[in-house]
Each structure stands twice: as C-alpha cells, then as structure tokens.
Amino acid sequence: MATAAIELKNICKRFGSIIANNGINLSVYNGEILSLLGENGSGKTTLMNMISGIYFPDEGHIFINGEEVFIRSPKDAFKYKIGMIHQHFKLVDVFSAAENIALGIESKERFNLKKAIEDVKAICDRYGFEIEPEKKIYEMSVSEKQTVEILKVLYRGADILILDEPTAVLTPQEAQKLFAVLRKMKEDGKSIIIITHKLHEVLSLSDRVSVLRKGQYIGTVKTSETNEAELTEMMVGRKIELNIERTEPVEPVKRLEIRNINCKNREGVQMLSNINFDAYSGEILGIAGIAGSGQKELLEAIAGLQHLESGEIFYNNPKNGKAENLRDKTPLQIKELGVRLSFVPEDRLGMGLVGNMDIIDNMMLRSYRKGKSLFVQRKKPRNLAEKVINDLEVVTPGPTTPVRRLSGGNVQKVLVGREIAAAPTVLMVAYPVRGLDINSSYLIYNILNEQKQKGVAIIFVGEDLDVLLELCDKILVIGSGSITGIVDAKTATKEEIGLLMTKSNGGASNA
Amino acid sequence: MLTTLAHFISASIIQGTPLLYGAVGEILTEKSGNLNLGIPGIMYVGGISGIISGYIYERSTQAPNPYLCIIITLLSALIGSALMSLIYSFLTITLRANQNVTGLALTTFGIGIGNFFGGSLLGFFGDSGSIALNATGAAYKASLPFASKLGLFGETFLSFGFLTYVAVVVAIIASYIINKTKVGLNLRAVGESPATADAAGINVTLYKYVSTVVGGAIAGLGGLYFVFDYIGGTWTNNGFGDRGWLAVAIVIFALWKPKSAIFSSYLFGGLYICCVYIPGLTNSDKELIKMAPYIVTIVVLILTSIKKKRENLPPASLGLSYFREER
Numbered sequence: 001m002a003t004a005a006i007e008l009k010n011i012c013k014r015f016g017s018i019i020a021n022n023g024i025n026l027s028v029y030n031g032e033i034l035s036l037l038g039e040n041g042s043g044k045t046t047l048m049n050m051i052s053g054i055y056f057p058d059e060g061h062i063f064i065n066g067e068e069v070f071i072r073s074p075k076d077a078f079k080y081k082i083g084m085i086h087q088h089f090k091l092v093d094v095f096s097a098a099e100n101i102a103l104g105i106e107s108k109e110r111f112n113l114k115k116a117i118e119d120v121k122a123i124c125d126r127y128g129f130e131i132e133p134e135k136k137i138y139e140m141s142v143s144e145k146q147t148v149e150i151l152k153v154l155y156r157g158a159d160i161l162i163l164d165e166p167t168a169v170l171t172p173q174e175a176q177k178l179f180a181v182l183r184k185m186k187e188d189g190k191s192i193i194i195i196t197h198k199l200h201e202v203l204s205l206s207d208r209v210s211v212l213r214k215g216q217y218i219g220t221v222k223t224s225e226t227n228e229a230e231l232t233e234m235m236v237g238r239k240i241e242l243n244i245e246r247t248e249p250v251e252p253v254k255r256l257e258i259r260n261i262n263c264k265n266r267e268g269v270q271m272l273s274n275i276n277f278d279a280y281s282g283e284i285l286g287i288a289g290i291a292g293s294g295q296k297e298l299l300e301a302i303a304g305l306q307h308l309e310s311g312e313i314f315y316n317n318p319k320n321g322k323a324e325n326l327r328d329k330t331p332l333q334i335k336e337l338g339v340r341l342s343f344v345p346e347d348r349l350g351m352g353l354v355g356n357m358d359i360i361d362n363m364m365l366r367s368y369r370k371g372k373s374l375f376v377q378r379k380k381p382r383n384l385a386e387k388v389i390n391d392l393e394v395v396t397p398g399p400t401t402p403v404r405r406l407s408g409g410n411v412q413k414v415l416v417g418r419e420i421a422a423a424p425t426v427l428m429v430a431y432p433v434r435g436l437d438i439n440s441s442y443l444i445y446n447i448l449n450e451q452k453q454k455g456v457a458i459i460f461v462g463e464d465l466d467v468l469l470e471l472c473d474k475i476l477v478i479g480s481g482s483i484t485g486i487v488d489a490k491t492a493t494k495e496e497i498g499l500l501m502t503k504s505n506g507g508a509s510n511a
Numbered sequence: 512m513l514t515t516l517a518h519f520i521s522a523s524i525i526q527g528t529p530l531l532y533g534a535v536g537e538i539l540t541e542k543s544g545n546l547n548l549g550i551p552g553i554m555y556v557g558g559i560s561g562i563i564s565g566y567i568y569e570r571s572t573q574a575p576n577p578y579l580c581i582i583i584t585l586l587s588a589l590i591g592s593a594l595m596s597l598i599y600s601f602l603t604i605t606l607r608a609n610q611n612v613t614g615l616a617l618t619t620f621g622i623g624i625g626n627f628f629g630g631s632l633l634g635f636f637g638d639s640g641s642i643a644l645n646a647t648g649a650a651y652k653a654s655l656p657f658a659s660k661l662g663l664f665g666e667t668f669l670s671f672g673f674l675t676y677v678a679v680v681v682a683i684i685a686s687y688i689i690n691k692t693k694v695g696l697n698l699r700a701v702g703e704s705p706a707t708a709d710a711a712g713i714n715v716t717l718y719k720y721v722s723t724v725v726g727g728a729i730a731g732l733g734g735l736y737f738v739f740d741y742i743g744g745t746w747t748n749n750g751f752g753d754r755g756w757l758a759v760a761i762v763i764f765a766l767w768k769p770k771s772a773i774f775s776s777y778l779f780g781g782l783y784i785c786c787v788y789i790p791g792l793t794n795s796d797k798e799l800i801k802m803a804p805y806i807v808t809i810v811v812l813i814l815t816s817i818k819k820k821r822e823n824l825p826p827a828s829l830g831l832s833y834f835r836e837e838r
Contacts, residue, residue, distance in 0.1 A: 094824075
C-alpha cells in the first residue's frame with residue numbers, strides 16, 4: 001500500500017493525572033475519508049488537536065508522507081498542509097467571508113481583497129460550495145459559517161482536513177450537502193478525518209473507521225466490512241461491573257409529567273421535539289445521549305429557564321395532591337415547589353456557584369430572600385456550609401474559602417450539597433461526576449441514593465453508560481432532541497442504549 | 512456675520528485639532544482591543560515632554576533655529592507619550608492587568624507629571640519667572656506665507672500651523688491602514704476576536720503592543736499642539752483641561768472610524784468654544800453649553816445601542832485581555 005498521508009504512532013497525551021490518549025495508532029491515505037468514532041470524552045478531539053498543533057503529544061511520532069514531523073503550533077500545521085475545522089467556529093463576526101478567509105495569510109504581494117474573492121470563488125466552483133464571499137459572518141447561518149471554515153483551510157492549501165463533529169450543528173439536508181462536498185474533495189486526492197458519533201454517517205461516508213474508547217485505541221475497520229452492531233460494541237465496550245448499590249424504588253408516585261414539549265434555541269434550531277415522559281418519586285431516571293442532544297434544554301425547561309414552543313409540564317404537588325402546570329410559573333416559584341436543578345455544566349462554575357465568593361455566601365444565594373430584616377443572616381448559611389463540608393467530605397481550608405480555589409470535585413459537592421439541603425422533591429443533576437475521581441463519584445452516587453430513599457424524584461443526566469445502567473431505575477435515551485427510547489436499566493444492555501443514542505432523527509419514535 | 516462665522520469655524524478647527532490627535536490615537540489603540548483610558552494623561556505627558564525639551568534647547572542657545580525647535584520638541588513628545596503607552600501595554604497585555612484601572616491610573620499619573628514639571632521646571636534650572644518658549648511657539652504657529660493674502664478663505668482654512676494639517680493627514684492614513692491594508696485587517700481581527708487571529712497565525716501580542724504605542728504617540732501630539740500652537744509655548748497647570756476625555760468621547764461618537772473623527776473633532780471643538788460666540792451668556796450658561804459634547808456622545812451611544820448595527824459597535828473584545836490557554 002502507498003505511504004500514508006498522515007500516520008500516528010503510539011501517541012500518548014496526559015492532562016495531569018488523566019490520560020486523554022494512550023498509545024494511539026492511526027493512518028490516513030490520500031483520497032480517503034477516515035471516521036474517528038468514540039463516545040464523549042474518549043479522546044477524539046484531543047488527538048486531532050495534536051495533529052493541528054494546539055497540543056503537543058507527550059509520547060509518540062507523527063509522520064506526514066512518510067517523514068517524521070513535529071507540529072508545535074497551528075502555523076506548523078498549515079505548513080504541513082493540515083487544516084482543522086473546529087466545532088466552535090473561529091471567525092470574526094464583522095468581517096466578510098473573504099476577509100476571514102484571507103486573514104493571516106503571509107504573502108509578499110500587496111493585499112488585494114478582490115483577488116482573494118476570485119480565488120474563493122474558484123475553490124467554491126471546484127467543490128460545489130455555495131457562498132457569497134462578501135457576505136458578513138454575522139448575517140450567515142451556521143451551515144454557511146461552517147462552509148467559510150472549510151474554505152479557510154482549503155484556501156491555505158490544506159491536503160489533510162480534520163472535521164470535528166461537523167454535522168452536530170447542521171440540518172440533515174445541510175449535512176448531505178456537506179457530504180457531497182467531502183466526497184468531491186476525496187476524489188481530488190485529499191485526506192479527510194471526520195470526528196463523529198453518528199453511526200449512519202460513518203457508514204455512508206467513510207472508507208475506514210477508527211474507534212477510540214476512554215483514551216484507548218480500539219481498532220480500525222473497513223466500513224464495507226462492518227456494521228452498526230460491531231461498531232457500537234467497539235465504541236461502548238462490554239459491560240463493566242461497577243457495584244453501585246441500586247435500591248428498590250420506594251412507593252413510586254408520578255411526580256412530573258412531561259407532555260409533548262417542543263423548544264427552539266436562539267438560532268431557531270429545534271432543540272426538543274415532542275418530549276413525553278413521567279418522572280416518579282423515589283426513582284432515579286437516567287438520561288443518556290450524545291452531548292448537545294437537548295439534555296440541557298430539557299432540564300432547563302423543567303426548571304422554568306427555557307421558553308417552550310408548546311407542551312405542558314405537570315407537577316403533582318405532594319403537599320396538596322394537586323397537579324400544577326409548571327409552564328405558568330416563574331423559575332422562583334418552581335424552585336419554591338421543591339424542583340431543584342443542580343446543573344453542572346461543562347464549565348463547573350458557570351452556573352450555580354459564584355467562584356469568587358466563599359462557601360457560606362454560595363449557600364446564601366439560595367436563602368438570602370428568606371430573612372425579614374435589612375441585613376442578611378450569615379449564621380444559618382454558615383451552619384449549612386459546615387454541614388455540607390462535614391457530610392460530603394469537602395476538602396477545604398474552611399467555609400470562608402472562595403469556591404474558585406476548591407478542586408473540581410469539591411466544587412461539585414458544594415453545589416449538590418446545597419441543592420439537597422433544601423429538601424427537594426425533584427432533583428435534577430447533569431454530569432455530577434464529570435472530572436471526579438472514583439471515590440468522590442461514589443460519594444455523589446450515595447447522596448443520590450439517599451435522596452431516592454427519601455422519595456425524591458431524581459433526573460440524572462450522565463455520560464458514562466456503565467454508571468447509568470448501575471445507578472438508575474429507568475433510562476431515557478435522547479437523540480437530536482427527541483426521545484429515541486425509554487429502557488429499564490435492570491435489563492437493558494450498553495449496546496442497546498448505544499444504538500438508541502446514535503439513532504438518527506428520522507428513526508425517532510416517541511415512547 | 513460672515514466674519515464671525517469664519518472666526519467660529521477657524522476657532523472650531525483650532526479647538527478640534529488636539530481632540531483629533533487624541534481620538535485617532537485612541538481609535539488605533541481600541542482597534543487592537545485595548546481600551547486605553549490613559550489617553551488624557553498621555554496627552555499631558557506629550558505636552559510637557561515638548562515643553563521640557565524645548566525649554567532646554569531654547570535656554571542653551573541665543574538664536575534658536577525654528578526647524579531644530581520643532582524637531583526636538585516633536586521627537587520628545589512622541590517618545591514621552593510612547594513610553595506612557597508602553598507602560599500601559601506592559602501592564603495590560605503582558606501582565607493582563609485590568610485595562611480600565613490601568614488606564615485611569617495612567618491618566619492621574621500623566622496629569623501629575625505634567626503639572627509637576629510645568630510648575631517646577633524653571634526652579635530646576637535656577638531660573639525665575641514663567642515658561643515662555645516664544646521661538647518654538649512661533650515655529651509651530653507659522654502658517655503658509657500667502658494664507659493671509661487669500662482673504663476670508665485663507666483666514667478660515669489656511670491660517671493654521673502645520674500640526675493642524677498633519678492631524679488630518681494622520682487620520683486619513685490611519686483610516687487607510689485600518690480599512691484597506693492587510694495589517695489593518697489583521698489589527699481589526701485582533702480587536703474583534705484575538706483567538707481567531709491567533710489561530711490564523713497572527714502575532715496578537717505584537718499587534719496589541721504596536722498599535723497601543725503608536726496610538727499613544729499620536730495622542731501625545733495633541734498635547735504638543737496645545738502647548739505650542741494653541742497657547743504659544745507656555746504652561747498653565749491643568750490648562751489642557753478635560754480635552755483628553757473629549758477625545759475619548761469622540762472615539763465613540765465617530766464610531767471607531769478615523770475619517771469620521773476629523774469632522775467629529777471639529778464639531779466637538781465648535782461645541783466646546785461656541786459659548787464664546789453666543790452673546791449675552793452668563794458664566795454658568797457657558798459651563799452648561801460646554802456640556803454639549805458629552806450629551807451628544809450619550810445620544811449617539813443610545814442610538815447605536817438601539818440600532819445595534821454590527822459595524823458600528825466597538826471592537827468585540829475591547830477591554831478584555833487575551834490569554835491563549837483560556838480557550
């Protein structure tokens with residue numbers, strides 16, 4: 001076989017104690033599309049960032065056309081004709097497409113935007129892009145912006161293109177258009193690496209598939225010789241025994257009834273469509289899905305933070321037995337009812353806690369409205385802070401330490417501890433163990449189990465399927481904003497959930 | 512009536528010129544994403560640097576050469592104000608200090624330097640009396656010899672010292688560089704989205720440093736113009752007043768466009784001086800009218816905020832420091 005356009009040998013990358021990539025081998029040939037498949041956090045993006053010069057590998061070698069290279073910066077990557085299209089676009093909003101494409105290009109010639117526009121048009125004609133070079137970025141749709149990003153790397157003469165989840169933001173039609181373009185580039189002899197976790201895309205587009213799981217290289221298969229089931233198994237692996245205690249639900253009562261909710265994000269993209277489910281008290285309902293499939297919107301909708309296009313959310317109030325419609329209520333009223341959102345977003349401090357304030361003040365964020373006097377009461381929050389520190393074993397010099405200085409796991413404990421302290425009836429947690437070590441994770445699981453025993457309805461958004469299967473009673477699988485299935489966690493398998501997660505929009509059926 | 516109008520126009524241009532230097536300097540700085548509120552202080556330093564060097568030169572010779580007067584004072588004003596903005600750049604770009612705090616501190620510092628040296632310069636040399644650099648002042652004020660022969664037109668538009676015209680030329684050049692060259696494209700990208708610029712291989716730090724230092728040096732010329740051309744080579748403590756802040760207001764009023772800054776500066780200059788041309792005003796009335804430029808700026812801010820046309824908004828990363836690792 002010919003020399004690979006790019007070949008990775010035994011690449012390792014660590015961030016502190018976390019091993020993001022371990023002994024990865026990969027090769028792409030000219031005129032080939034390689035899919036890089038893996039769950040969230042399996043190290044796909046880290047690996048690609050090493051090829052594009054954002055990170056530098058701790059170990060291993062990179063070869064381009066058979067010669068070893070060292071890529072230390074994005075500039076080096078350009079030199080080796082590698083172009084990466086990031087998930088989050090790097091574009092200047094007030095510039096036109098052509099200005100963005102021409103940005104930072106070093107040439108001895110006088111700056112000539114007209115020539116740049118002509119060059120861009122030539123590339124467009126060659127690959128079948130449709131774009132107005134003089135249109136401003138802020139007037140463009142997401143798909144147009146992506147086109148500009150691709151043009152940017154092509155304009156710089158890239159031969160190796162890396163696309164990080166390019167279809168995550170596109171409609172199916174736009175995705176088909178993109179695939180047509182990618183196929184044309186392939187015919188043109190370019191090497192393309194596409195990061196994705198949508199199996200049907202992998203099967204329809206790529207020549208070969210490489211699979212990563214938890215930072216490990218699992219293997220590479222030819223697309224023509226594989227199928228969805230095999231790929232899913234490679235991606236999620238066999239079930240691992242975790243031994244998380246799962247208690248039987250205590251007298252489950254319908255607590256939340258979600259009926260046909262629909263919602264759009266600010267760009268007008270449908271984020272949730274026709275979501276229907278019930279959450280019972282004394283039960284942990286797990287939500288599984290690829291990141292960005294609508295989990296955040298769903299939780300926010302229940303907490304009253306999302307505007308709903310249509311649909312109802314009923315809350316069966318245990319105090320008076322009445323069903324109340326949460327859609328008519330403000331977030332504050334919903335909170336008073338005992339519906340608690342303990343949201344742990346990607347950036348831990350972003351929501352829920354104020355980094356520069358100490359633990360006591362952060363406790364006070366939930367209680368400052370209660371006092372009647374002019375001054376805030378610090379005594380109760382102080383007791384609460386001390387209780388949370390003791391009960392949840394928060395490692396901190398004291399309750400007056402700014403939250404920002406705590407380690408990630410301890411920050412999460414403070415957040416969860418505060419929400420639990422308010423004796424909620426519904427507790428929603430998203431990725432509560434992200435970035436935590438095993439012990440802290442188990443502590444959080446135990447807290448959730450305790451709450452379950454107390455009859456709280458728990459909604460748990462997680463990313464580790466093993467954990468979801470061990471901890472939850474039911475698992476709701478969400479894909480592209482619709483429910484692709486609700487399974488019983490006691491009998492379901494990882495493969496089953498994996499398939500549901502990657503199920504495309506068209507095959508969605510509501511449970 | 513026509514004569515009064517002509518006087519008013521020429522007075523507006525005279526008042527507007529130091530503002531124009533300040534505004535163009537600040538626009539250049541802000542295009543790189545640096546909000547330099549030290550501009551008023553930097554303009555004071557530009558003025559006093561010129562005064563100090565001019566004083567030393569005039570004191571050393573019996574017959575000062577007008578060209579040497581200009582070269583010496585001009586260079587020292589440029590160096591003095593560039594050093595001030597270098598302090599700002601080091602603090603905000605390299606050490607990533609808060610831009611607002613740094614800028615305000617620099618303004619206080621610059622005004623202090625100006626007043627300190629302005630008040631004690633003669634004492635250092637054992638001289639008495641007050642600063643009066645007549646030779647340098649005359650050199651700066653020298654206008655085209657035929658201007659006075661052209662009647663009202665010459666008097667209104669051609670009777671100024673060379674720095675008045677240089678200001679317009681600098682503004683036009685700045686506009687050309689920002690909008691028409693590759694350097695300008697890169698600079699705007701740095702101010703809008705430094706992460707994008709960085710990924711495109713642009714040296715963000717270098718661009719921020721150069722544009723801030725050059726911008727500061729240009730602003731310093733405004734102070735120089737004031738001390739030599741406007742008040743003829745003398746110094747009064749706090750004489751430059753709040754013109755530095757007016758320059759910062761013009762940046763907003765001109766929507767970060769150097770060419771618009773030309774007319775905005777003259778307009779603000781006119782508003783600043785128009786109380787003199789309206790008969791029958793009491794002192795408090797005059798102070799009220801002097802507020803006009805600020806009110807106009809607030810109105811412009813309100814209008815642009817309502818319209819929210821993207822091109823008219825300040826550079827998107829204005830006031831933020833950039834650190835590559837914070838992705």
